[in-house]
Every structure is written in structure tokens, then in C-alpha cells.
Amino acid sequence: MGNSHRKACLGPHPLLVRAWMLSGGNPQGIELLYRSRRGIPTRRRDQPSSPSSHVTCHKMSAKSAINKDLFIPHDEKMLAAVQVKRRTKKKIPFLATGGQGDYMTYICLSVTNKKPTHVSITKVKQFEGSSSFVRRSQWSIDQLRQVNGIDPNRDSPEFDLMFDNAFDQWVAGSSGEKGTFVQVLHHTCQRYRADRKPEFVNCQSRLLGGNSILHSAADSVSSAVQKASQALNERGERLGRVEEKTGDMMNSAQQFADTAHKLAMKHKC
Secondary structure, X not given: OOXXXXXXXXXXXXXXXXXXXXXXXXXXXXXXXXXXHHOOOOOOOOOOOOHHHHHHHHHXXXXXXXXXXXXXXXXXEEEEEEEEEEOOOOOOOOOOOOOOOOEEEEEEEEEEOOOOOOEEEEEEEEEOOOOOOEEEEEEEHHHEEEEEOOOXXXXXXXXXXXXXXXXXXXXXXXXXXXXHHHHHHHHHHHHHOOOOOOEEEOOOHHHHOOOOHHHHHHXXXXXXXXXXXXXXXXXXXXXXXXXXXXXXXXXXXXXXXXXXXXXXXXXHO
């Protein structure tokens, strides 16, 4: 008999038995006691998660708050938003004084719910120590002339936006965040700009082509509709076959009843 088999026959590990006795049979207590006695590191359920997850959650909650505070009250819907920083420091006029301290900047894309549809790109700021968001600059999508993705051959968080009267160089929080914003912006321009569509230069082809998240979502919805329609058709065919069999059974039952009645009348006579 091998060692592993003999150990299996000896019953529970003594530390597990002791842990069970000390914890009063509590499963979580048994695990913690056993791990501590064996020197196995444990992680409490309330232990804080990684800093990156906190940053992601903060960005998601901030974008939801922006939509709720700035766009929904004006009967608008925010389509996308990206947190950004300037790549180059903006020149401040010599006479400008009295800044409001550090702040976070978001570039937001929104559309009105009522027709005629109006699409806007808005610069939103949140100053340090404040929970509110304020609109700064705003442009119509018709004023957008160019979107520069900086590098079409690799993922990068940098991008430029050129308008009729402004030019900004930005760095997004991540290349993925920038990519999502550029995809939605490109799709929106294709949908709402009938003429003089802005240029999208130095952008990765996957951000502008058929593999965008918007097309993928549309394909998924179409596939789901087709599957549901096919399932309904198959169910209808099965129901039709059941109805046909039911009709045949009813006819057979009626014929049987008629035959039984005739036999009964014959013997009665």
C-alpha cells in the first residue's frame, strides 16, 4: 500500500480537527485557523482591491455622474467620454490670475434626444475638492475638422482634436479608453454628418473599420434575433405537428365512439 493511500485512510488532518474544534464548526473559521497554523497566506474578503481597480471604478462613476448632472437635465444623452490631460502646457496670458487649483478634464460626446438632432463635443472639468462637474468649452460636431490618432501602428493614449477655432493635444488615461472614444466618435460622425465629414488620420484601422465595438454589438444583436426567430419557427413547427396528431387522435376517438354505439344498438335490438 502506498504512502498516499495510507494517509488517506488515517482520516482528517489533525490540524483540521483542531481547527474545527476551536472554530465551533464554522467553515470560514476552520479555513482561517488551518491556514494560519500551516503558514498559508490568507486574504480577507474586505481587503482593499488593487489601485488599478479603484481607478477604473472612479472613472466609471465619474462618467455616470457627468451624464446625470450635465446632459440628462438638458434632454441629452452622453455617447462617450474620455478622461484626458494635455500633452503640452497651455500658454496662460500674462494678466490671467486666480486659478482654481488642480482639476480633471473629460472630453464628452453627446447627442440631443429630440429632433433635429444636435451632436456636441464638450470639455468638462472637475476641480480638486469638488464633487460637481462644470462645462467649459463646447463645439458642434460640424466644427470638428480632424481627429489625429498619432500612431496607426501601435496602441497609444495620445490623440489630437482639431476644430474650426481650436486645436488640442490630449493624452487619455489609457490607450483602450482613447480607442473606445475614437470608435464612438467615428461612428457618430458617419451617422450624423451628411457632408464635410472630419478626417480621421493616423488611427488604427480596427478603430474605424468593421471590427469596431459598435459593429460587433450590432452583429451580436442581429445574431440573437436570428436565433430567437429560428427557435420560434421550430417551436411553431412542433406545435403544428402536435395539433395534427391531436386532430388525428380526435378523429380516431370519434370513429371508435361511433362504432361502439352501433355495436351497442345492434346487441340491444
